[in-house]
Each structure stands twice: as structure tokens, then as C-alpha cells.
Amino acid sequence: MMGVLSIKIIITGAVQGVGFRPFVYKIAQQFDLLGEVYNDSVGVVIIVQCTQTQFDKLLLSLNNDAPELSRIIDISIVDNYQDDKVYKDFSISKSRKGKASAxxxxxxxxxxxxxxxITDKNNRRYGYAFTNCTNCGPRFSIIKEIPYDRKSTxxxxxxxxxxxxxEYQNPIxxxxxxxxxxxxxxxxxxxxxxALGKHVVTKNIVEKTASLLKQGKIVAIKGIGGFHLACLASIESAVVALRERKHRKHKPFALMARDVSMVKQYCLVSDQEEYLLTDRASPIVLLTKANDLLSKQIAPKQKSLGFMLPYSPLHYLLLQELGESLVLTSGNQSHNPQIIDNQSALNELGKIADYFLLHDRDIVNRVDDSVVRHVAGDLRVIRRARGYAPTSLPFPKGFEECAGLLAVGAELKNTFCLLTESQAIVSQHIGDLKTLESYQDFQDNINLYQQLYETEVKHLACDLHPD
Ligand SMILES: [Zn+2]
Ligand SMILES: [Zn+2]
Incomplete structure (x- = not known):
């Protein structure tokens, strides 16, 4: 047929498990394209037979409208792709096997x-605290191995x-x-x-938890990447009790507000800071205090407060129910890593928390909340963890021989970096390596990254500090 192109498009980056194939399928329907889309070991492959105008539209959409969670590293195009197949429609076809895309x-x-x-009374997920889709939800915190498939989480x-x-089987x-x-x-x-692990019988757990918090109780809450200790920011005695029980005299506590307008009641929020607060990584954003309406015990002697917005459906439901801000601090004992499993939480936080809001989805990988600040027109990441890690920095060609190099990082506020054939992977914030538990966590994470990225450590890079 005159004027019909046959093209293969190979898209690499974070393009699997993010709704990329349905996205391509929808564009294909919209522009009447013929062909197919599938996952392979490199990323997503599109075979398309179309006119130049249709192709231009497709390329524009790929560049501009890709799904929320995807991150395209490269789009390479094979012109005059020889394919004997005659396409009568456009379909999502079976994934091609190969070494998993890491x-x-x-x-x-x-x-x-x-x-x-979760807020629509007529929806079957109304009030369900573990709702998610291809555009949101847990990923790194639940993965055990690649390829990222339900059975590996x-x-x-x-x-x-x-x-x-x-829903899971329906491409659209x-x-x-x-x-x-x-x-x-x-x-x-x-x-x-x-605190002793005895079940509290109630019809609505979120409502009951909110009422306990309103009574000034401290509740340990299992989140996405670990446990938090929570109390109401407006109840001074609860904040003081949390400080005393956690033996944390001055270090500031983080806060979670229902929405941006609630944050603005206490802090100055610029447009850029609002953008950070509502980013899909949902970090703690350090903001200049606008007044002293909240307890001084939250961040003693500080001019700023660290706020985040609800990032899991559970947090969202709880904050809606509360209608006011929560103090949320890492659920751990001093210098130890944030706790991730129910039994350790009950064992180790029983003297701090009055109640425990638990669930039965295991947290596989610990990821603390990220902390960012907007300084001089730019984002500064102070703690790079949940929502950002792991993110890879792709290498240009020529770095293949660096694969297996591990930069171990510092003793304090540790993160490490593992080099693969094509990318540098910076770990999440591991923390201070002062205790046996945190050192074990550091080693566990190095093992995990070697497995996830199918790269064995061959060389170590460290500074000459004696520790
Ligand atoms: Zn179901
Ligand atoms: Zn979603």
C-alpha cells in the first residue's frame, strides 16, 4: 500500500508495570493504527503500520502523555521494519521472554x-485502605525479586x-x-x-483509630515502608508523652496534614513547595513556619516544620476522619532502623504506643519517608527514600566494565550506590550504621540490590576514614 510505513519502536526505561501497554493501545485506537504492543526484556516494543501523519501523532503522544509512573529513558525507531505479519487491528500481545528488565x-x-x-459510597472499594492501580501504590516496598510480578511481591x-x-486481565x-x-x-x-497485642473489636477500624488519637493516645501505624508513631499535633500532652517515651528530646517530628490548605494554616507554602507536597513521591517538605499555632514541642527551636500529605489510602482515610494534622515519626527505638513487621512493632514499641494499627500485607523492603526542601529555586533532597528510591541514573556507552562496583557510602546517614552495566543505582537512605541492627539492614539491602539488578559486587569503593 502506498504511503504506509512499517515501523518498530523500542521504548526503554521504567515502562513495565505502569500501564504503558494499555496507554499505547488507547492511542492506537484513537489514531486507527494497525499493529501490536508488547513487553520484552528491554522495555516496551510497538510494531505499527501507519501513515507518516499517524506516526507523528503517535510519537507526540508517547513523548507528552505517557502514564504517570513511567519514566522513558529512550525511544528508538527502526524504519522499514520488515514484518511478514498482516495486521487487521491493534492488540496487546504476549510478553516476549528474555533477561528481565531491571x-x-x-x-x-x-x-x-x-x-x-475509596470515597464513593457506591464504589466497591469505598473505604478500602489498600486500594491501588497501575498509576499508584506500593512497588519497591513489596518486591522480593524481579521480574516484578505479583508472585514476586x-x-x-x-x-x-x-x-x-x-480488572487485572482487562487491557483497557x-x-x-x-x-x-x-x-x-x-x-x-x-x-x-x-499495646499487648489484644484485638480491639470495632465495626470501623479507621474511625476507632481516629477517636483514640483524639483522646490523646499514641498509635503505632503500619504504613508503606515501615511503622510510624502517631499522635494528634494539637494535643500538647500527647506530643510531650511521645518525646519522653521515645527518648527524643529535641529532634523535630514530621507532620501529616489532610491537604495543602491545612498545611497553609501553619506554614508559608510557595507554588514550588505546593508542587513538592503534591508530587507522587509525597515527601516530607520542610517549610517556614507561619505562626506558633501548633505545639512548640513538635519542632523545638526550629523555624520550619516538615509536612507531608497522606500518601497511602489508609493515611488518606484516617486524615479525612480526623480533620486535623498528625505527628508522624519513625517507629523505631533510638538509632535502630524503622520497624517493618507486626511482631517486632509489638515487642519494641509496646512501651511507646498505646495502640497498634496493623495490617497483613508484609513490608518487604524498609523505606523511610523522604525529606526535601526547596532552596534557591531548586529541589534539595535531604533524605532520599520512599517515593524516590531506587531510581537509576543511566550511563552513556562506555561504562560497561564498571558493572559490579559498589560505593559503600558513609557511616552516618548511609546510602550506597551499585553500578550495573548500564546504570548507577543509588539506594534508599539506610541511616546511621551505629547499631548491629542498622548494619545488618545495610548488608541486607546490598544483597537485595545485587539480586534485583542481577549484578554481583566485584569491587568496593570507600573513603579512608578508619570507621
Ligand atoms: Zn478483590
Ligand atoms: Zn490509583
Whole structure:
């Protein structure tokens, strides 16, 4: 046929498990393209037979409208691609096997569509604290190995119900191949206990937790990347008790507000800072205090406060119920890593927390909250963890022989960096390596990264400090 091009497009980067194929499928429908799209070991491959005008539109959409969580590193185009296949339509075809694409995505905050689901009384996910889709939800915190598939995550123990399975298999559904897909019928469940682990019987766990917090109680809450200790920011005695029980005299506590307007009641928020607060990484943003309305015990002698917005559906539901800000600080004992499992939380935080808001989806990889600040027109990352890590920095050609080099980082505020054939992977913030527990965590993470990125450590880089 005159004027018909046959083209192969290879897209690399974070393009698997983020709804990229359904996105391409929808564009193909929109522009009447013929061909197919599939995942392979490198990324996403599109074979398309179309006119030059159609191709230009496709390329524009790929560059401008790609799914929220995707991150394209490269789009390479093979012109005059020889394909004997005759396409009568456009389809999502079976993934081609090969060495797995080693792009592990960071966890992402709940998206607006999922917020609509959990707040709509007629939706089957109304009030469900583990709602997610391909545009949001846990990723790095639940992955055990690659390829990123449900069976390689802590969701493997939950079998999808018929309705969830239908969404998971439907190429045009927002939950097509969303690995942590779940609902109240088939997915993880909340549990509320007292400090001794005794169940608190209640019809609505989120409502009950909110009422306990309003009574001034301290609640340990299992989040996405670890446990937090929470109390209401407006109750001075609760904040003081949290400081005393955690033996934390001065270090500032972080806060979680329901929305940006609530943050603005206490802090000055520029447009750029608002952008950071609402970013899908949902970090703690350090902001200049506007007044002293909140307890001085939250951040003694500081001119700024660290605020974040609810990033998991559980946080979202809880903050809606509370209608005011929460103090949220890492659930750990001094110098130890943030706790990630229910039993350790009950054992180690029982003297600090009055109640425990638990759930049965295991946190596989510990990722603390990230901390950022907007300085001199730019983003400064103070603690790079949940929402940002792991992110890879692609190398230009010529670095292949660096694969297996591990830069171990510092003793204080440790992060490490592992080099693969094509990228440098910076780990999440591990923390100070003062205790056996945190050193063990450091070693566990190095093992994890070697496994996730299929790269064995061959050389070490460290500074000459005796420690
Ligand atoms: Zn979502
Ligand atoms: Zn279900």
C-alpha cells in the first residue's frame, strides 16, 4: 500500500508495570493504527503500520502523555521494519521472554482516581485502605525479586477475587496487571490492637483509630515502608508523652496534614513547595513556619516544620476522619532502623504506643519517608527514600566494565550506590550504621540490590576514614 510505513519502536526505561501497554493501545485506537504492543526484556516494543501523519501523532503522544509512573529513558525507531505479519487491528500481545528488565519502581502515593474510588459510597472499594492501580501504590516496598510480578511481591499470599482478576486481565482497565490489585473481599486487612497485642473489636477500624488519637493516645501505624508513631499535633500532652517515651528530646517530628490548605494554616507554602507536597513521591517538605499555632514541642527551636500529605489510602482515610494534622515519626527505638513487621512493632514499641494499627500485607523492603526542601529555586533532597528510591541514573556507552562496583557510602546517614552495566543505582537512605541492627539492614539491602539488578559486587569503593 502506498504511503504506509512499517515501523518498530523500542521504548526503554521504567515502562513495565505502569500501564504503558494499555496507554499505547488507547492511542492506537484513537489514531486507527494497525499493529501490536508488547513487553520484552528491554522495555516496551510497538510494531505499527501507519501513515507518516499517524506516526507523528503517535510519537507526540508517547513523548507528552505517557502514564504517570513511567519514566522513558529512550525511544528508538527502526524504519522499514520488515514484518511478514498482516495486521487487521491493534492488540496487546504476549510478553516476549528474555533477561528481565531491571527497572524497579519507587512506591507512589495514591492517585486521584483511587481517591475517587475509596470515597464513593457506591464504589466497591469505598473505604478500602489498600486500594491501588497501575498509576499508584506500593512497588519497591513489596518486591522480593524481579521480574516484578505479583508472585514476586508480598501480595503473593492474597488470591484475587473474580472481580479483581477481571480488572487485572482487562487491557483497557486501570488495574490491568496492577500487581498489588486488591479489594476488601480478597486483599489485605486492617487490625487494631492494644499495646499487648489484644484485638480491639470495632465495626470501623479507621474511625476507632481516629477517636483514640483524639483522646490523646499514641498509635503505632503500619504504613508503606515501615511503622510510624502517631499522635494528634494539637494535643500538647500527647506530643510531650511521645518525646519522653521515645527518648527524643529535641529532634523535630514530621507532620501529616489532610491537604495543602491545612498545611497553609501553619506554614508559608510557595507554588514550588505546593508542587513538592503534591508530587507522587509525597515527601516530607520542610517549610517556614507561619505562626506558633501548633505545639512548640513538635519542632523545638526550629523555624520550619516538615509536612507531608497522606500518601497511602489508609493515611488518606484516617486524615479525612480526623480533620486535623498528625505527628508522624519513625517507629523505631533510638538509632535502630524503622520497624517493618507486626511482631517486632509489638515487642519494641509496646512501651511507646498505646495502640497498634496493623495490617497483613508484609513490608518487604524498609523505606523511610523522604525529606526535601526547596532552596534557591531548586529541589534539595535531604533524605532520599520512599517515593524516590531506587531510581537509576543511566550511563552513556562506555561504562560497561564498571558493572559490579559498589560505593559503600558513609557511616552516618548511609546510602550506597551499585553500578550495573548500564546504570548507577543509588539506594534508599539506610541511616546511621551505629547499631548491629542498622548494619545488618545495610548488608541486607546490598544483597537485595545485587539480586534485583542481577549484578554481583566485584569491587568496593570507600573513603579512608578508619570507621
Ligand atoms: Zn490509583
Ligand atoms: Zn478483590
Amino acid at each position: 527497572v524497579v519502581l519507587p512506591d507512589a502515593c495514591i492517585c486521584n482516581d483511587c481517591i475517587d474510588d 508480598s501480595m503473593s499470599v492474597f488470591t484475587m477475587c473474580k472481580q479483581c482478576e477481571k 482497565d486501570r488495574r490491568f496487571h496492577a500487581q498489588p490489585n486488591a479489594c476488601a473481599e480478597c486483599g489485605p486487612k486492617l487490625q487494631l490492637t492494644d
